[in-house]
Amino acid sequence: MTADALAAWCRVRNQIDWTSAVGETPAPVEATVDGLGNWCDAQGRSSNPARADRLLAALAQSRADASHKRPLTLALLAEWQRLVLGVPEVPFRQGDAFAKGGRERYARTPHTQRDFEHCLRDSADLRVPLASRAARVYLDVAFFHPFTDGNARLAMLTLAYVLELEGVRLNETGPLQTTRYADDAAGAADLAVLVSVLIRSTHHRTIRARH
Structure with missing residues (x-):
């Protein structure tokens, strides 16, 4: 049987020093371009407009939820995922999941499920820099794979939600969409660095646009 990649991720997750993986980033940060909105719109717009519309609806809901400072929970993710998939119910997966x-x-x-909910609560740990918290929860969703479908899209929404709670939006999110492996500690830390770079890049672009 294929090795348990989720167990590998849990080991990697605990080995990384998330508090020092990146430095603090500016917040709030306004975007001159809605990078996540553009990414959502591009997810099937030419071949499956309904898919893009559903993802944009989930994004709008997640931003409304952030404006009310709703804690990141499995129930909240399920609300977004129902919109992403256009289905009435999205139970936590009942068996093993596979990817790649x-x-x-x-x-x-x-x-x-209990372990995943604990990881979601970690996203609110302010002792960890924002970029690290956002990157880590992105990987949590990717590797816990809580639902039977749409987890890659949900991972991006979840990363953006953690940023949104701090008033941060990104000009671009495309660089985040690369293949990630559960046992790759260096890659996980690099994702935190990439999120930090994208936050700073957005901040600098906004400052330049104002001048």
Whole structure:
């Protein structure tokens, strides 16, 4: 049987010093371009407009939720995921999940849902820099794979939500969309650095635009 990639991610997650992976970034940060909105619109606009519309609806809902400072919970993610997929219910997966053509397996144990909810609560730990919290929760969604479909889209919405709670929006999100592996500690830390770079880049562009 394929090795449990989720167990590998949990080990990697605990090995990384998220508090020092990146420095503090400016917040709030206004974007001159709605990078996430553009990304959502591009997700199937030419071939499947309904898919893009659903994702944009989920983005709008997530931003409304951020304006009310709703805690990041599994129930909140399920609300967005119902919009993403256009279905009435999205239960937490009941069995193992697979990705990358079956090369990564995310096992389901009696503790998987509880552990995932704990990880979501970690996103509010202000002792950890914002970019690290956003990157880490993105990978949590990707590797816990909580739902049967749409987890990559949900991971991006979740990353953006953590930023949105701090008043940060990005000019671009495309660079975040690269293949990630559960056992790659260096890659996970690099994602935090990339989020930090995108925050600073957006901030600098906004300052230049004002002058």
